[in-house]
Amino acid sequence: MDESAPTTQSGVPARITDVARLAGVSTATVSRVLAKPDQVAPRTRARVQEAVARLGYVPNPAARTLRSQKTRMVLVVVPDLENVFFSRILRGIEETLAAAGHGMIIADLDPASPRMEELAAFARRQVDGVILLNGRRLGTEAEGVPTIALCETIPGVSFPQIAVDNRASARRVVAHLASLGHRRIAYLAGPEGNVLEVERAAGYREGLAAAGLAFDPALVWPGDYTLASGVAAAGRLLADGARPTAVFASSDVMAIGLVGALQEAGLDVPGDVSVAGFDDIEFAAMSRPALTTIRQPRRDLGRAAAEALLARLAGRTPPALSLLETELVVRASTGPVGPRAR
């Protein structure tokens, strides 16, 4: 009944020498059977595999790493594990890596953290590759550690990057709002200097231009992707003499904060103001009114990054930049310009 761990009788994990002895071959042959089975004669191979199974042999990873200089581990650097945005991406990465026999180590690290250096030292030795989600280079890529940037692209680097077309997506949001008749469309920005922010802001302006609307700097409000900045934006809107009839918030979290604060102030969304977000986090669909937003294919983003890294590890060269498709998800938070606002 006892499904105890497969080991030698003694309870100590079997080593390669145990397998070799049982199969009547050398350790070199055992190693070959595991790494390059077709270089071993079928009969020998069968004997070894039998012995491996009997002893439940699993190679010692540390010994393997020491000798082969490969760790079969990948480091994933996220800026904030608490941000729900990343969870599904991580899952996409993990499932892809696991299928290829690689483990995933997560570092939750503010890009400004001094631990970046410590982490670089870690990455140099403990992983075969790195996926960066925080828009900051680790520095290890220069030392030959294959690296991929995901979502937050990093300008001027030579390694592959995976992202969505933030600019085009932002344009699409503005086009949607304009098509509903909105002519005063505000933009709730992300943290200054952030790549995502730069792109989305540019898309906002281009979207206005495409709809024949003038850009008004007074309608660009500062934000930092946090709930609090969404709430703060509500104050701004309420104080505004010439209120916008729609707001494009550059993250769902800000959009949700904004909507909540507006409702608290007695405004109706979308009756008085339409609000759109970006990301399509889980709570976008469950907030009231359900949020119109841009869906990022998060799982696919994770998968794509992991695949690109695996390709690099295999010596291939993935494209310098891959852009995945987003989708405009129209829900209840955006609607035609209301009678009051007209």
Add this chain to the structure above:
Amino acid sequence: MDESAPTTQSGVPARITDVARLAGVSTATVSRVLAKPDQVAPRTRARVQEAVARLGYVPNPAARTLRSQKTRMVLVVVPDLENVFFSRILRGIEETLAAAGHGMIIADLDPASPRMEELAAFARRQVDGVILLNGRRLGTEAEGVPTIALCETIPGVSFPQIAVDNRASARRVVAHLASLGHRRIAYLAGPEGNVLEVERAAGYREGLAAAGLAFDPALVWPGDYTLASGVAAAGRLLADGARPTAVFASSDVMAIGLVGALQEAGLDVPGDVSVAGFDDIEFAAMSRPALTTIRQPRRDLGRAAAEALLARLAGRTPPALSLLETELVVRASTGPVGPRAR
């Protein structure tokens, strides 16, 4: 200007022999300076430390692990990384482990997954300890891998467990609702058989009893901690002839789904129905109306688990069960029994 990696001139990472040569000592002494500095004469120690700094020496982890049989890594098993509930716990674990020089490897694994076995094989070799968040034993603890269970306790195991008092917390929610005048209080349950569910359900019944209210099985609704089950519960409530005036949902996610669906049906929360949740996830405060709930000290839970594990690694024996304090957070989703319901 170039902050290149600290290595020997050749670009190859320095080894212990390089340090030994530069400092004019044996490798054993270098090793000692790093592991037990006080066993080395101050002057020698200084020379070695100087050499270490000059060469930017960092011990090779694989070699270290191979020799010492310690990996300085901890495995954390979560049932669902997408569940926002875990993120802050993970951060609490990570910061504590990092401070002690241990890395954190996350496995995102449905408890029913067949990968549990594969993971056990991994844990046996690649980590010094395990923290289980999914209520399932890995089996490696029997083989001497120190293990801690967190949040979802596992009955009948001998290793330390960290959790909150789910039962007492549930009682407190019911007491709160009862104090607002509610006499028909429904309970939206979690997945059948889950430890958390069993405890919270018991607390619900005890809470009713303490308030002098009768238990009515018809007021216990099935759920599984997902949004969808919260939405489904709304249908149940609306169809109910003798509607409850309050609902205690055993997770915030279900509570939020329930509230949204009730609002969609034209009911007012808390005017028509009060709703309370459990967990205090980030969105509890930002949903409308803001959710009354039980706050779990998630970061502290993570820290406590990590500390308990570190204690075990150090040969000490933490208590078999530690319960951390929760807090009833009263927000806007619960209120006095409304006139319509009275």
Add this chain to the structure above:
DNA sequence: TTGTATGCGTTATCAA
């Protein structure tokens, strides 16, 4: 207090 020497468990090189 310091040094010598050995082995941790593999993989890779070379020779057979």
Add this chain to the structure above:
DNA sequence: TTGATAACGCATACAA
């Protein structure tokens, strides 16, 4: 196709 053997880089028992 297979085997002998030398690293991989470190920590530790033991000796000095």
